[in-house]
Amino acid sequence: MNRQRLEQLREIHRAGLLDDVVPFWERHSVDREHGGFFTCLARDGSLYSTDKPVWLQGRATWLFATLYDRVAPRAEWLDLARRGCEFMNRHCFDERGKMYFLVTRDGRPLRMRRYVYSEVFATLGYAALAKVTGDADIRRRAIEVFNTFLRYTRTPGLTEPKMNPQVRPLTSLSPRMCLLNMADVMLAIDDDPRYERLIDECVTDVFRDFVRLDEGCVIEHVGPGGERVDAPEGRVMNPGHAIEVAWFMMEIGRRRGDRALVVRGAKILDLSLARGWDPQYGGLLYFLDVDGKPATQLEHDMKLWWPHSEALYATLLAYHLTGDAKYAGLYEQVHEWTFAHFPDREFGEWFGYLHRDGTVSTPLKGNIWKGPFHIPRALLYCWKLLEEMAS
Amino acid sequence: MNRQRLEQLREIHRAGLLDDVVPFWERHSVDREHGGFFTCLARDGSLYSTDKPVWLQGRATWLFATLYDRVAPRAEWLDLARRGCEFMNRHCFDERGKMYFLVTRDGRPLRMRRYVYSEVFATLGYAALAKVTGDADIRRRAIEVFNTFLRYTRTPGLTEPKMNPQVRPLTSLSPRMCLLNMADVMLAIDDDPRYERLIDECVTDVFRDFVRLDEGCVIEHVGPGGERVDAPEGRVMNPGHAIEVAWFMMEIGRRRGDRALVVRGAKILDLSLARGWDPQYGGLLYFLDVDGKPATQLEHDMKLWWPHSEALYATLLAYHLTGDAKYAGLYEQVHEWTFAHFPDREFGEWFGYLHRDGTVSTPLKGNIWKGPFHIPRALLYCWKLLEEMAS
Numbered sequence: 122m123n124r125q126r127l128e129q130l131r132e133i134h135r136a137g138l139l140d141d142v143v144p145f146w147e148r149h150s151v152d153r154e155h156g157g158f159f160t161c162l163a164r165d166g167s168l169y170s171t172d173k174p175v176w177l178q179g180r181a182t183w184l185f186a187t188l189y190d191r192v193a194p195r196a197e198w199l200d201l202a203r204r205g206c207e208f209m210n211r212h213c214f215d216e217r218g219k220m221y222f223l224v225t226r227d228g229r230p231l232r233m234r235r236y237v238y239s240e241v242f243a244t245l246g247y248a249a250l251a252k253v254t255g256d257a258d259i260r261r262r263a264i265e266v267f268n269t270f271l272r273y274t275r276t277p278g279l280t281e282p283k284m285n286p287q288v289r290p291l292t293s294l295s296p297r298m299c300l301l302n303m304a305d306v307m308l309a310i311d312d313d314p315r316y317e318r319l320i321d322e323c324v325t326d327v328f329r330d331f332v333r334l335d336e337g338c339v340i341e342h343v344g345p346g347g348e349r350v351d352a353p354e355g356r357v358m359n360p361g362h363a364i365e366v367a368w369f370m371m372e373i374g375r376r377r378g379d380r381a382l383v384v385r386g387a388k389i390l391d392l393s394l395a396r397g398w399d400p401q402y403g404g405l406l407y408f409l410d411v412d413g414k415p416a417t418q419l420e421h422d423m424k425l426w427w428p429h430s431e432a433l434y435a436t437l438l439a440y441h442l443t444g445d446a447k448y449a450g451l452y453e454q455v456h457e458w459t460f461a462h463f464p465d466r467e468f469g470e471w472f473g474y475l476h477r478d479g480t481v482s483t484p485l486k487g488n489i490w491k492g493p494f495h496i497p498r499a500l501l502y503c504w505k506l507l508e509e510m511a512s
Numbered sequence: 513m514n515r516q517r518l519e520q521l522r523e524i525h526r527a528g529l530l531d532d533v534v535p536f537w538e539r540h541s542v543d544r545e546h547g548g549f550f551t552c553l554a555r556d557g558s559l560y561s562t563d564k565p566v567w568l569q570g571r572a573t574w575l576f577a578t579l580y581d582r583v584a585p586r587a588e589w590l591d592l593a594r595r596g597c598e599f600m601n602r603h604c605f606d607e608r609g610k611m612y613f614l615v616t617r618d619g620r621p622l623r624m625r626r627y628v629y630s631e632v633f634a635t636l637g638y639a640a641l642a643k644v645t646g647d648a649d650i651r652r653r654a655i656e657v658f659n660t661f662l663r664y665t666r667t668p669g670l671t672e673p674k675m676n677p678q679v680r681p682l683t684s685l686s687p688r689m690c691l692l693n694m695a696d697v698m699l700a701i702d703d704d705p706r707y708e709r710l711i712d713e714c715v716t717d718v719f720r721d722f723v724r725l726d727e728g729c730v731i732e733h734v735g736p737g738g739e740r741v742d743a744p745e746g747r748v749m750n751p752g753h754a755i756e757v758a759w760f761m762m763e764i765g766r767r768r769g770d771r772a773l774v775v776r777g778a779k780i781l782d783l784s785l786a787r788g789w790d791p792q793y794g795g796l797l798y799f800l801d802v803d804g805k806p807a808t809q810l811e812h813d814m815k816l817w818w819p820h821s822e823a824l825y826a827t828l829l830a831y832h833l834t835g836d837a838k839y840a841g842l843y844e845q846v847h848e849w850t851f852a853h854f855p856d857r858e859f860g861e862w863f864g865y866l867h868r869d870g871t872v873s874t875p876l877k878g879n880i881w882k883g884p885f886h887i888p889r890a891l892l893y894c895w896k897l898l899e900e901m902a903s
């Protein structure tokens with residue numbers, strides 16, 4: 122990539138973030154009356170539901186605190202992050218300290234789920250806000266929620282698995298993927314040596330059990346000894362997840378000056394794109410069966426906003442850290458498809474759900490999973506990396 | 513429809529059932545070693561999983577018993593139905609008598625779910641087999657499983673709802689739709705007067721709360737007083753469900769000689785097709801928001817095998833019972849799209865999951881929901897009705 126292209130891309134990501142995506146959420150998602158964030162937004166930003174998904178309260182908190190930290194110390198961003206944090210404090214925990222999945226506009230609990238992914242994003246949100254405010258109470262919250270996540274994912278029997286563990290015991294990539302990122306974020310506010318140790322454990326687990334370099338795939342679920350399980354759930358690959366793992370590893374490698382980890386992360390990216398990129402229509406498939414059997418998820422061949430957002434940053438980071446021109450080519454491939462299909466030129470922000478052929482399946486801008494997170498994170502991280510690369 | 517067309521359609525349905533669909537499942541789904549039925553079949557019928565979904569054990573049992581009853585008393589059909597029944601007896605109930613959702617090939621329990629839809633299809637299977645065998649033990653099983661369904665759907669708190677019932681209490685169409693059909697089937701083996709009473713209650717509930725003739729829609733979930741709930745789950749319509757309700761009502765009306773019920777059932781069909789038929793590509797949408805807000809299900813605009821199967825029989829039955837030529841036109845519309853897109857001319861049987869534009873999303877022939885049920889039921893019922901109409 123020449124200097125001109127780097128500068129052009131830098132401006133595309135900066136403008137996408139600050140002139141389009143962030144203003145869209147600032148305009149439509151803030152609940153000035155009850156606090157917290159709406160995310161069930163139709164194409165034009167109008168609300169089709171006032172229910173508040175808890176994942177997105179943590180994610181929005183993370184975003185606004187991180188914009189304050191990395192873009193500019195604007196009072197309104199800090200205020201929005203604080204409002205997200207307060208809404209979580211007040212309404213998103215049950216009496217055991219476990220977080221809900223969905224609450225009403227005014228914070229009454231609608232759904233609790235088995236797992237602890239609300240805790241993942243709350244950890245990111247609290248930690249980002251604790252970092253910029255230095256507030257001891259918020260810092261304490263971050264540590265508590267991180268501990269809840271650890272307890273629920275590591276205490277056998279505490280999270281009821283989908284499949285009967287006596288008959289088909291499975292271990293999963295997701296909690297390890299989340300933990301890699303959470304621990305890396307926690308390091309900014311807590312000097313407890315456990316975080317580096319947890320990261321090491323995750324890296325070991327992920328490469329021993331889930332990343333299959335010989336087979337060229339990343340598997341979501343394996344048996345308790347890391348063995349392949351010959352059932353649909355034991356053959357499923359989620360290329361977007363694998364790409365997130367790839368860049369989390371590369372970021373940790375960069376921070377630690379661990380070149381070998383960067384290279385291993387880049388290898389995950391290679392195989393994720395080799396497996397996940399749709400040879401017919403382009404773009405990343407959502408789920409696939411690594412043995413070429415039929416994927417069982419109805420949405421398996423849809424193109425979603427978040428794997429593409431993650432792939433933008435992962436390819437750019439791989440290019441920057443390895444210097445291998447291959448990744449510049451992969452970045453451009455992802456960039457071209459993503460920017461050609463996802464942004465909504467009429468109402469702003471990005472569509473989230475496309476059919477396999479790239480046409481829009483639903484025009485909504487947000488729901489209980491899509492909110493102000495993957496797109497602005499990728500735009501911010503790419504922009505800042507491109508600044509570094511251009512200088 | 514003239515006589516020639518009736519005879520042509522009769523042959524299409526007969527041949528589809530007996531020369532294609534039934535042989536496909538006979539060939540690929542029978543587990544001669546452990547009993548029961550495989551349903552996780554790839555395009556060519558090869559297995560991609562040996563796990564056995566419990567819904568499909570009951571459904572396959574129903575199919576083979578019903579073929580024995582209505583097509584020909586072939587010993588192999590009776591044997592297959594008995595094998596399904598025995599597999600359920602032996603492996604599909606937990607210690608409380610509640611049925612699992614998924615078991616392994618050899619019958620070890622993999623998943624229990626909150627709700628009691630396994631019981632719906634087990635009731636149909638046991639009842640159909642009890643009818644053709646007169647076996648008192650199987651009849652007793654049918655009644656027991658029917659009672660389990662009633663207990664779980666009518667005892668507050670016994671089935672944990674998805675949404676917190678203190679904050680958002682909802683009542684749903686699904687159990688009422690199922691009960692309409694189950695009670696009608698139970699009448700063939702049990703002269704308890706409660707079944708007609710239960711049907712009357714369901715008809716009343718469905719028309720009072722879920723079918724909104726003034727708004728031209730059928731809603732899946734309402735508040736406890738039948739009121740509209742302004743949230744995505746309170747605005748969702750599933751045209752396939754509504755079409756099943758329509759023909760269940762028409763069948764009950766036909767059996768009872770209740771012309772008013774036939775006409776009311778046909779009205780549900782009218783509005784289901786008016787709402788659900790895709791004006792752009794044809795075919796029935798899977799989910800929609802009755803207020804025109806974005807549907808939240810990722811698969812909302814996919815075209816699935818079962819709503820189309822149900823619509824074939826519903827339109828034909830409406831034509832036969834009302835004599836209104838409009839329904840002949842609607843039948844032909846459904847027939848044309850369905851037979852143009854779903855049957856797999858190369859490997860037999862039908863694809864299950866198409867994109868909105870009618871292209872195939874996954875080539876699988878079966879999974880934990882798709883098995884030998886909706887398609888052969890529609891083909892059988894249409895064939896037999898066309899015989900009646902042609903004679």
